[in-house]
Amino acid sequence: xxxxxxxxxxxxxxxxxxxxxxxxxxxxxxxxxxxxxxxxxxxxxxxxxxxxxxxxxxxxxxxxxxxxxxxxxxxxxxxxxxxxxxxxxxxxxxxxxxxxxxxxxxxxxxxxxxxxxxxxxxxxxxxxxxxxxxxxxxxxxxxxxxxxxxxxxxxxxxxxxxxxxxxxxxxxxxxxxxxxxxxxxxxxxxxxxxxxxxxxxxxxxxxxxxxxxxxxxxxxxxxxxxxxxxxxxxxxxxxxxxxxxxxxxxxxxxxxxxxxxxxxxxxxxxxxxxxxxxxxxxxxxxxxxxxxxxxxxxxxxxxxxxxxxxxxxxxxxxxxxxxxxxxxxxxxxxxxxxxxxxxxxxxxxxxxxx
Ligand code: GLN
Numbered sequence: 001x002x003x004x005x006x007x008x009x010x011x012x013x014x015x016x017x018x019x020x021x022x023x024x025x026x027x028x029x030x031x032x033x034x035x036x037x038x039x040x041x042x043x044x045x046x047x048x049x050x051x052x053x054x055x056x057x058x059x060x061x062x063x064x065x066x067x068x069x070x071x072x073x074x075x076x077x078x079x080x081x082x083x084x085x086x087x088x089x090x091x092x093x094x095x096x097x098x099x100x101x102x103x104x105x106x107x108x109x110x111x112x113x114x115x116x117x118x119x120x121x122x123x124x125x126x127x128x129x130x131x132x133x134x135x136x137x138x139x140x141x142x143x144x145x146x147x148x149x150x151x152x153x154x155x156x157x158x159x160x161x162x163x164x165x166x167x168x169x170x171x172x173x174x175x176x177x178x179x180x181x182x183x184x185x186x187x188x189x190x191x192x193x194x195x196x197x198x199x200x201x202x203x204x205x206x207x208x209x210x211x212x213x214x215x216x217x218x219x220x221x222x223x224x225x226x227x228x229x230x231x232x233x234x235x236x237x238x239x240x241x242x243x244x245x246x247x248x249x250x251x252x253x254x255x256x257x258x259x260x261x262x263x264x265x266x267x268x269x270x271x272x273x274x275x276x277x278x279x280x281x282x283x284x285x286x287x288x289x290x291x292x293x294x295x296x297x298x299x300x301x302x303x304x305x306x307x308x309x310x311x312x313x314x315x316x317x318x319x320x321x322x323x324x325x326x327x328x329x330x331x332x333x334x335x336x337x338x339x340x341x342x343x344x345x346x347x348x349x350x351x352x353x354x
Contacts, residue, residue, distance in 0.1 A: 049087045049095040049315070052343050056319075056336040057085045057097035066323035066331040069303040074201035078104060078305070078322045084243035085336045088251035089315040092260035096244060103240040104320060105198040107302030108140060108156070108328075110184060110236045112279055113249060114164045115155035117183045119271040121169055127274070130167060130223070131160045135282040140328060141208050143215075150219045154282045156300065158233075159212050165233045166224035173228040180236055187249040189261040192239050199238035206234055243306065243320040250308035250316025276312060280348070287327045295338040296347025307333040311346045 061083055070076040084100035118127050127133065132153040136145035141158050152159035170176035185191050213230045216222035222229055241249075252259045253276065256269035267275075279298035284291040291299065297317075299309035305322035307330055317340050319333035345351030 049089070049093070052340050053085050053087055053095045054097045055343070056339045057083065059339060060332045060335045061098070063332050063335065064323065066325050068305075068322045069324055069328065072198070072202045072205065072303070074198055075105070075303065075322070080322050082305075083319075083321040083332050083336075085317075085319045085333075085340075086243045086247040087315055087317050087340070088244070088247040088260065090251060090255040090260055090313070092251070094244060094247070098243075099320070100243040102320070103195070103242050104306060104322070105195050105237060105302075105304040106184070106192075106239045106241045106246075106306065107237045107304040108158075108161070109241075109246055109249075109300050109302040109304075109306045109308055110239060111156045111161040111164070112253075112275055112283070112300050113184050113187050114161065114168070114180055114236060115278065116187075116267045116271065116275055117180065118155070118164050118167050119275060120267050122167065124271065124274050126167065127155065127164075127278075130221070131155050131163050133274075133278050133281075135288055136285070138286055140285045141212070143208070143211065146212060146215055150215075150221070152216055152221055154278055156278060156282045157285060158209055159216060161236075162209065162213050162229050162233045163216055163222055165236065166222050166229040173225075173232060176224070176228075177232050177235055180232060181239070183266070184236070184239060184249075186259065186262075186264055186266045187252050188241065188245040189248050189252075189259045189264075190245070192241060192245065194235055194238050195240040196238070198240075199235055202238060203231065203234045206230060209233070237302075241306065243318050246306050246308040246320070247316050247318035250310045250318055253310045254312060254314055254316045256313070272312075276310060279310070284329055285327055287325075287329060291329075291334070294352075295334075295341050296349050296352060297337070297341050298348070299337065301329040301333075303328045305330040305333065307337060309337045309341065311341075311344075312348065314346065317341065 068076045082099040084098040087095045138145040152163045154160045155164045213226035217226040257267040276298040283300045297309040301307045306320045308318040319336040321332035342354040
């Protein structure tokens with residue numbers, strides 16, 4: 001009896017597997033439909049985004065590894081069980097599962113978008129020469145990385161992000177903040193507000209970042225008053241977003257700089273590849289290699305629990321959940337994005353397996 005049941009179950013599994021293969025064959029290759037697009041017909045890209053988003057959410061919703069960030073005291077109060085997953089396509093279609101409306105602080109996910117503004121205002125040479133585009137291989141707040149080179153290294157660690165803020169051309173701190181805020185709003189396609197309690201909590205405890213800002217200034221690698229740069233940077237990190245906002249921001253990069261919801265060109269298409277390259281090499285700090293090894297997508301994380309990944313020319317995947325690993329990256333969000341990237345076969349170096 002027992003073995004009979006096993007045989008029946010095995011037969012059912014085979015039938016399901018065959019059905020799954022038929023589904024994969026039916027799926028549409030998005031790239032081959034666009035005139036002049038690279039033929040990627042070898043990679044069957046499923047267009048069933050909604051079910052893959054729901055599957056990723058279901059698969060990792062019970063994962064409770066990791067802890068909320070607590071070095072910014074108020075972040076430890078965010079409900080740890082929140083979990084949202086979203087795909088936004090270059091056409092502006094939104095596929096979501098879970099807690100995608102909850103507002104959390106954007107934190108370091110803001111960094112590539114201000115780097116985009118530096119690219120827009122001053123071009124790739126300024127980003128390369130005044131900040132840097134090399135991975136540090138060290139944590140996001142590393143003072144060692146700073147001291148080795150007397151330099152910020154890249155715009156996605158704290159040092160480079162504070163330097164990026166200071167590079168934005170403005171006559172005053174208020175004007176600099178307005179430009180940075182407006183730019184992030186344009187990427188998100190809506191008006192975002194600062195979570196003032198997060199700003200206060202981080203600014204009151206920002207001794208490490210203050211040290212970084214002062215050292216950079218001392219080495220002529222900060223381009224405004226250090227305390228003002230620290231304040232604007234901390235405000236930028238305290239902007240409230242939901243997971244859907246992050247996905248729209250990523251979809252703007254996927255859509256070569258044009259926000260798919262508003263149609264606004266937020267950055268030049270010609271600057272997008274350089275930005276994605278820095279995200280690929282440094283978006284996860286000292287885990288950037290492992291991220292590309294397993295997920296294969298340019299992406300950016302933040303200690304608020306958000307992550308956004310970009311499938312260039314196609315769509316973005318964002319996820320949010322507050323529990324982080326040692327490197328400050330959301331464990332559920334990483335898993336969800338990695339799973340979706342493998343299911344859809346969209347890693348930039350080719351399809352990999354789950
Ligand atoms: N605002 C945070 C900090 O400066 C950002 C860090 C992060 O999200 N990795 O520490």
